[in-house]
Amino acid sequence: MSAKTANRVATIVIISVAVFIVALLAGLLGFILVRGIGHISFDFLTSAPQTIKAGGGIGPQLFNSLFLLVLTLIITVPLGVGAGIYMSEYAKPGRFTDFIRLIVEVLSSFPSIVVGLFGLLVIVNLFGLGFSLFSGALALTVFNLPLMVRITEQAIRGVPREQKEASLALGLSRWKTITSVMMPIALPTIITGTILASGRVFGEAAALLFTAGMTSPRLDFSNWNPLSPTSPLNPFRPAETLAVHIWKINSEGLAPDAAQIAAGASAVLVIVVLLFNFTARWFGRYMYKKLTASK
């Protein structure tokens, strides 16, 4: 085969694989959206689910998913950013950092169901936190924290050396250089990465089945006291998230419209994750423009 034919064959193969993958993704997305979008309404998004009657909504589940995401970020952002700064600026490269990096890789690629069972054994039972949002957030931390470390480390490493040197040469300490020069430059990348990572947290189900639980208590959305058991803001109550809800009604839903509810909820989930992705891109571009263009 001449080099030219080889080139042509390779190009055709690569293009067909790409087309296949794009078609598969578009088909999948289209399928989920088309099947579910008709079921989405304001009522569906805000009302509580029904066990045996038709017409239930996903309000509490949607709220739980968002609240769980916030709780997870409250835990992982400070720790992850701190560790990322340490890894990129302070740790001497060597066995220790290699070891941490290995742990980070392993943790973030752990099967979710294993993390869920680990959460059940350690967080729920051993620490006695029970099925709760907080247990769920800790389980999600297992995936999210390594990601945050990696995102921050890479963002900080991506800051041009010239910027860092300019600050150090002015006599600023290492810490001030990090906080006033490097962080502002790295921040857009960190935020974009965080939003993308949030998509995974939002869609996670397996790790939450046995940690955040599969039920929600009757929530009173007018009760904002975080210590009250019926308050939606109580982090120590069990909470079924949207992804878990989809799994549950698909496998054991009793309501006559269970299939439509599952389809509608799946569409909502996909839309929210897409929204995260688009926000991340838009935000990244916006910050880039803001940082580089002259006003």
Add this chain to the structure above:
Amino acid sequence: MTTKFEVNELQLHYGEFHALKQISLSIPERSVNALIGPSGCGKSTFLRTLNRMNDMISSVRVDGEIKLSGTNIYDTGMDVEELRKRVGMVFQQPNPFPKSIYENVAFGPRLHRKPGRKELDEIVEKSLRGASLWDEVKDDLHKSALGLSGGQQQRLCIARALAVNPEVLLMDESTSALDPISTLKIEELIQELKKDYTIVMVTHNMHQAARVSDYTTFFLNGEVIESSPTEKLFSTPVDHRTEQYITGRFG
């Protein structure tokens, strides 16, 4: 004339690599000192020993001493941040922060000692004037520094260094990325600055060294071959390698 830097038997290793060998040199106060030599001979390395920027690289080992107004800057008790305030640096590529012109100049003083608004305004104006940039930017102080031309950005970097009130300015090929007119402006500026500051500059341009400097030091393979008043070094070099280099026969 008083001596600003007194370098005694300075040695620098990057790991196993011996980059600076037995350097002894004195740099007089309020003068322009040019460092010349072929690529890789250690000019930047030497320049960066003067404000200890080499400390950033973990493999670096420095022996010998460099006295700044009498105190060895490699003494264990030396406050490196204080040293860098006294010895400012301008880099090869203009590297303003992605902030406004004002914020760039105010950056150092603000983080060092939090002056009031009025004092800060004064520092910014004085530094921009000192860098011959004030007239060009006085109406645009709050615009992004990245919108300036390369030459203006480089003068902004000089202003940013002046704002922390240094005694010395180190310049590492600071005009090599600029057009001839911007280069000329900075050369004129250097003549102004030497009234108040000691300037040490690396340059690849022999004409520039001859035009602006009072003293020239010729480096080769990590050693100082010759260091004398610029006029003398260019008219009657003592070492034949210096002569070969300045007449363009190698390097």
